[in-house]
Amino acid sequence: MRDYLRLMFVLAIISAVAAGLLALVDSFTTPKIEAYKAQSEANAYQQVLPEADSFGEDSELMKEISARSDLASIQTVKVGTKAEKQVGWVCKVASPGYSSNIVMLIGINSEGELGKVIILDQKESPGLGTNVTDPEFIEQKAIAEAKVNQELKVIKDGGEVQAITGATISSRAV
Numbered sequence: 001m002r003d004y005l006r007l008m009f010v011l012a013i014i015s016a017v018a019a020g021l022l023a024l025v026d027s028f029t030t031p032k033i034e035a036y037k038a039q040s041e042a043n044a045y046q047q048v049l050p051e052a053d054s055f056g057e058d059s060e061l062m063k064e065i066s067a068r069s070d071l072a073s074i075q076t077v078k079v080g081t082k083a084e085k086q087v088g089w090v091c092k093v094a095s096p097g098y099s100s101n102i103v104m105l106i107g108i109n110s111e112g113e114l115g116k117v118i119i120l121d122q123k124e125s126p127g128l129g130t131n132v133t134d135p136e137f138i139e140q141k142a143i144a145e146a147k148v149n150q151e152l153k154v155i156k157d158g159g160e161v162q163a164i165t166g167a168t169i170s171s172r173a174v
Contacts, residue, residue, distance in 0.1 A: 041105075041120065045078060048107030048116040051087045052080025058089070075103075086110060097122060098129050098169040112148040122170075129170035137164055137171070 045055050055078040065074050076092040088109040094101040100123035107115030119133045132138070143161060146152055153159025154171050163171035 044105050044118045044120060045080070045090050048105045048118055049080040049088045049090050049109070050115075051082060051109070052090075053082045055080055055090060061089075080107075088115065092120070097124050097132075098167065099124055102132065102170065108148055114143070114146045114148065117143065124167070124170045128164070128167040132164060132167065132170045 042055075046052070049055075058077050058079045061077050061079075065077065073093050073095050074091055075094055078090045078092075079086055080088045080090060088107060091106045091108065092103065093106060094103045096102075101121075102119060102124070103121040105118045105120060107117075109115055117138050119138070122129070122132065124132065140161065143152065151159075152161050154161045154163040156163060157172070161171065
């Protein structure tokens, strides 16, 4: 009986030390990970709207978007400017995919044309839904030439976007 108590005590101490070390490592790495994510997102803004040299909040536009239920997937909108002149917007959008939300940045130029689309986060099925990040899908003509008020649909739904075989739900999300 004493051996069992001693074994439990030793295992409890080892577990507590391991948990403490894990918490310590987490406290050091979390700020670095958050800073990296913020820097990656800032770089992505520049990629989707390359003509802009700075990005700022548009609180009035966000109020309008928040008031409309059909635009609920829009998380943030940043105004892109160059030499104090507005050159477009960058929208961060979360759209429901097959197994998770697909978070994207979408660049829109001042003429209302969609620019580049970048997938920031997705947890779709490996080998199927993850293919929505492939340039062949994102840069296809129907998406690249779309306008802001134009509804995009996959071919299966009567649209022009070529869906990824076996990943129609993920394709619709984008």
